[in-house]
Amino acid sequence: MSPVRSEPAEIVTEMSGVNPRKCMRCGKCSATCPSFSKIDIPPHRFVMMVENGEIEALLSSQLLWKCLSCFACVERCPRGVEPSKLVEAVRLLQIRGQGKNYRTPDDVPQFVEADEEIPQQLITSTLRKYSK
Amino acid sequence: MLKIGVFVCWCGSNIAGTVDVKAVVEAVKAEPGVVFSTDYQYMCSEGGQSAIRQAIKEYELGGVVICACSPRMHETTFRKAAEAAGLNPYMVEIANIREHCSWIHKDKEEATEKAVVLCRAAIAKLNLNKPLFPGESGVVKRALVIGGGIAGIQTALDIADAGYEVDIVEKSPTIGGRMAQLDKTFPTLDCAACILTPKMVEAAAHEKIRLFTYSEVEEVSGYVGSFRVKIRQKARSVNRELCNGCGECIVKCPSKTASNAFDEGLSKRSAIYIPFAQAVPNLPVIDREACLRFQTGKCGLCEIACSAKAIDYEQEDETITEEYGAIVLATGYRPMSLDRYDEFQYSQSPDVLTSLEFERILNASGPTGGSLLRLSNGEKPKSIVFIQCVGSRSDDGCGKSYCSKICCMYTAKQAMLVKDKYPDIDVTVFYIDVRTPGKNFDEFYRRAAEAYGVRYVKGMVGKVAEWKGRLQVQAVDLLEDKQLLIDADMVVLAAAIEPDPGARKIGAMLAVNMDQNDFFTEAHPKLRPVESPTAGVFLSGMCQGPKDIPETVAQAGAAAVKVLGLLSKDKLVGNPCVAISDETLCNGCSSCEALCPYDAITFEEKQVMVQGRRETRRVAMVNETMCQGCGACTVACPSGAMDLKGFTNRQIMAEVDAICR
Amino acid sequence: MPMSTESQVQANAPAKAPTNAPANAPANTLINTPGNEEKDGKAFRPLIVSFCCNWCSYAGADLAGSSRLTYPADVKIIRVPCSCRINPLFILRAFQRGADGVIVNGCHPGDCHYSTGNFYTRRRMALLFSMLDFLGIEKERTRVEWVSAAEGARFASVMREFVEQIRRLGENKKLGDIRCKE
């Protein structure tokens, strides 16, 4: 990586390998998103905001924590934009910051106590998604 | 030495803005042979051309170099100007300093330098040019139209009305094409059959038109003015002279389970069938795959039923070879397969249809007799959702990159037809953009929304799922940023259109290129939109690109005019840039003969003078009418005997040298 | 681009990674690019001959022009009826006269205006390119590309990329005939 710190939007497009300009604003990602009822910024708007460089606002978006990584938006996007990759890049941008983890290993005992049937996979993925 | 004049065009500011034309004029003055050089605002204008003519006479020029736009643009213009001044037109060379220089470079110094180099290369080549004289060939006064849809029918009618013979080759058993399947047409809501069938009948009855239905083009040879085409007429198993079209055979046919392509597979038909009531010719055909007689040997009811004794199980395919002066491609389109778009449940629910299937449902001759019914349960729908842009405008590897152009309008039409008949049905259209450029088009779309209450929602549908006997449509409203769940009874998908897959084979036979989407390419995207790059082959209708019926008919007429222009000539002037063999160098190896794609090279035993001695040798001879001038033979020739007029080895070498100086 | 894939595949194959290389070292860094040093205060400008067939690539180049898509002025185009008109000797001649790179452009395979011309080109150039190493000239100085009449953007990007490739290779010193120098 170059020593010069790039703009956040550039970092996001580079990390994700996604070109948000390919988006034609059809909204199919938002139409298909299973978390839609729980999010503040719908995926199509998320893509637009990356394109417009509004990363700051995205860092506090609920979508970062409610995206299921189900890849329905990736699969169904007619333009091959891959919105979930942008969400992941912004999420990483957030949790890579010091003390910005959304969940930490300290949270694990409470989960397991609540329900001992919880599969390992669930805890691992939560930590992988929500902490660095 | 050849006296050369150099003319540098400004092209307004197109060239002069980036290239210092005066500097170019000065720089080339010292080039070998150049006796005159000048610049002019617009060389292609009458003033520019007359300047060329004048200079040729005044300075007794033997050749001219024009530094201007691409030779693909104005080579012919300048050749004509030179010819008018008594020069052989092939003593003109063009240096392309616009498309290949001024338009792509920004730095004036750099562009000027390059323009000088390009001009020098042209001068170097011109110094080796020889006057060339094209040969002549005759024109067969008959045209072939491949495809019998509205595009092909209209082209054929226009040519025939001008007094020339036309043959239509159509692969299906009837002419009419896609338009015959439609119910109404936008933006006037004319009944498609009412305006199409008279044209079909007119074509069939026209004394100058011959129809080859259920036929395919098998082989094409020859060139503009005289194509030889082999047409295979598939066996209908019905004698067309004897059949009176009574239809009794169809009634009696016991095999009634074949998929009916005219209804897009939504209904069944018998093994012996006429595609639809107004088919032309009104002549049945036996689908041998479905016929019990052909599959099991045990039937023959149609033969018994036929009082005209027209059924002929022994009938075989016939091949006809015919000559044509011009060929028109009108191979049409089809809706693309939606196998890869099953998020809309197309292959999982009978109530999810393509627009063309829905068109059949709306049509009185369709599978439901024109009643709007759900195919799953035969009930009347309460709510219908239309989804636009399915497979169009895609960059996902399975769709089409282009806008299919007709979907916005036919969706508005279908929505309107539904609302007109059943105002109580909720109709929702999901769109990304509504594209309605065209006369009375936007008004039409607005009428659907305003007068008929069709609900237009900007946004796409993400998933369609069967839910409690209905279809749940999960979509987005982009203007409200809301996810919507709509219960629908039918979902209609505006599938992207694609060129008919049969076009590829025909294109290859005629050396007509296809673009990345398999549409035929035009000779020039703006200025020669109905001509293919192959001389004598023209394009009509959807095979060239998405277009609606009025545009198709307009293009069909344009293609006919081009054909008429060709057929009205008695002689065609050929391309003099053909291969030529130096018989004193030819060693008779046949390398060239083997790779010539046009069989233009033959070998002859010939008396040849070699170093003052007369010898009999086997030497290559080029047929100048058949040679198309590709030059493949020149490189293959081991002895260097073969060369290409207008692009000789020495000329190209001279260009290389001039550029690398 | 059957011609170029071979060399690209080789270039892309991961070299045995040095174990002490930092994990974030940029992949495929080009070291020692002889042509890049500045001469007389001016960066090296290669001389590139681009042969274009009349029906596809020349039209593609025209489209690049009318779409105002820029590529370096180092590229000079020679029009031939078909890429199969290009005698390998033309290419050698160009190198002999001091060209730094030669690119051959034709219609896409299967789309040749003369049906089969570009297939001949493909075979001929494969042979020529395999001999170039023997002549002491980097075969990366030559390339065959298929550019259709509709691919103006592609023509421009191929030219940009090729010029960049030749710039990295530097001046063609191997075959340049001193007798041809002025």
Add this chain to the structure above:
Amino acid sequence: MSFHYYPGCTLKTKAKDLDECARKSAEALGVPLIEWEEWQCCGTVYPQAQDEIATRLAAIRALDEARRNGSDLLTICSACHHVMKRINRDMQTNEDIRTKANNYLALDTPYTGQTRVVHYLEMLRDTVGFDELRKRVLYPLTGRRIGAYYGCMLLRPSKEMQFDDPENPSIMEDFLEAIGAEPVRYPYRNECCGGYVALEEAALVGELCGKVLDSARQKGAEALITACPLCRYNLRKNGSKQDMPVYYFSELLAEALGVNRTNTEPVRLEK
């Protein structure tokens, strides 16, 4: 042909049934599964960012080990399969990731994606063959109407997973048919169960799973199968009201082959 078997974390703990039934069945079908002693957790989620290298390494180690043994890597868990398949593809196609990962791992021979990643179901279809499987079934599940739940991980993104038609898959239905059951196709079989958000948004997961279960029930399914422990957890947790048992596909396979219990009487799995 033997497979390099990669069970993954959950199969050794909460999803032992998935693992054991799969192994016993493979043995019965004559497909040797060789488990690498030193496998590590694949990470359960695929790191979508291109600059995530460390989170890819565990998967690459397993892939490389399979290459050393010259065998295909066999997965069962949907999440493992997803991660393995996509990271393997990165190693084939993404030069930057390939270079950096290899620099880090310092393997004797750089790993460039040579291993083939095969899901157990693909093995059943392509190596054993569903026709052959049908012949080996001792206790067909005749009359059982069962829906396949694919979830997301096996299918999407289809360009990378190359598993089945992402919107209308059929491999599990074909499998169900082979073991004698009556497959039930329902539209929500490829929609997300909520996945790892279960801890954060129980209500959302409940809603999503409810839709899946309801959709399957509407089409007449009496039970579901899945290949993913997390899907099963989510569906079971939210399915108690729905009275819809959710099994691992391997459990039904073992039942059909008669290897799930020591006695040979087929045992109806309790609802």
